[in-house]
Amino acid sequence: MTRTDPFKALGEIPQRVNTAGFLSQSAEAWPDVEAVIEAKSGKRITFAQLEARASHMAAGLHALGVEFGDRVCLFVPASIEFVALTFALFKLGAVPVLADPGMGRKRLLGCVARIRPRVMIGIGKAHAARRLFPKAFESVEISVAMGWCLPGSGPKLTSVEAAGAEASSAETEWLADTGSADAAAILFTSGSTGPPKGVLYTHGMFHAQVLALKTLYGFEAGEVDLACFPLFALFDVAFGSTSVFPDMDVSRPASCDPAKIVDAAQTYKATSAFGSPAIWKRVAPWCMDRGERMEALRRVLVAGAPVSPDLIRALHGILPLDGDVHTPYGATECLPVASIAGRTVVPYLEERIQSGEGTCVGRVAPGIDLRLIAIHDGPIGSWSEDLEVAPGELGEVVVRGPVVTAHYVADTEHDALAKIPDAEGGHWHRMGDLGYLDDDSRLWFCGRKSHRLHTSQGMRPTVPVENVYNTHPRVVRTALVGVGPEGEQLSVLCVQPTAGSMPKGKAMRRGFQEQLKEIGRKRCDTATVEGFLFHPDFPVDPRHNAKIERERLQAWASEQLN
Incomplete structure (x- = not known):
């Protein structure tokens, strides 16, 4: 793999840059183009109107005492106000704190307490929570x-905005003089492998992400994006694209009504969409059952968990012939890291994936330097190329570049575990x-x-094995977990059958297990699965409803076997 300087791959990142500048640029270039549409209410706003509302909100919040650098918790649903407020805070140089309500009350309160926001803007439920849990x-x-x-x-926000509009003049420009290293926002990890961690985004990082996404996927002004993940609407503003918020509970994507998702895409002729696999697993069969094809939808980005060849094939069946599925690989701490097109996966890599080679997530994205190092659980004090594994060898993924965050917020323990300092004063991020x-x-x-499992035969990664067994027609998904003491763990495959396929009684379980064992016998690397357990519905992460919460499954498997 040819190595280039990731910090030069996207061009120079300006030293003085404010993410709100993207809105100002779009408002000037396409003032009458719709910026945001709410499918449920039918409300819509142009770029010029969005720029004006964001400026008025900035003026009103400034009059209330909101200052440069203030952390501002936003508990606001996916809406025009969400986008306007976020850009208003960028304009002030304040730092929006964006946490998923779906992470659960205890986790959410813990995040708020750690971040210590000075300002809170939210709906009634959020303010009620503040009354009930004042400590946080x-x-x-x-x-x-x-x-x-x-x-x-x-x-009320409406009063704050109105006061800001009254106090502003045509000459008033709200755009704080922020530097590329200044804090822009705080986002949280999904919490699928532990407590959610606060991730600090800078204005320079947002700028680099916009450039990387445009380079990777060819986003153009005038497109219409179905924003099933609300944060992606912030990028749409920078692209000059229209964001459509579908009628769904974004904290529960697996429970979305596929009819409403499709209706929003068709009504507004969406050309692009971003969402969790959990959404598309509902949308694709709904469309296929009705023979419906989304003719305008040329680009679907599916992220949040590994995407199976079967789902990619299903989506190809409801997209136009020139449409494709893309599966960006990354994390809250760095995105995009890599990407692959669905028409490369299906059919060219499908057999390799289903034969136990892993899940191909594609080539490295622009602006990323990616290496593989020897697997190590503890902190690594400094970077050295001696850490790297031989070409083709399994290792731990580490990355650096302008789209990679520098540290967590108020979390030195995880900083030590996730960041490797280098000799130039930069750092590598360990993807985990x-x-x-x-x-x-x-x-x-x-x-x-x-x-990963620690068996008597050595270390075993999970996904290659699972991909083999996921080919069974009556299997939704599987999870390989280790049961027992480290170094002597048994390899146990938890299996979630399709609806109506949960085996009842010993005979049905034995029959299903034999079918799975037969699949394993054909693949020598997977023949050592030592037990099969059937689970009706795997626990999943709160953000994407797609990442399997394996720690809970492992505890469940241990109980079942004991």
């Missing part, structure tokens, strides 16, 4: 209410994933490092 919100000095809220929740590079410089994902 003790740092909040300024609060703003959106919609109906309990008395005492602070001024296992993988290898093939002869075509494509990265093959083999599972999370923390999920």
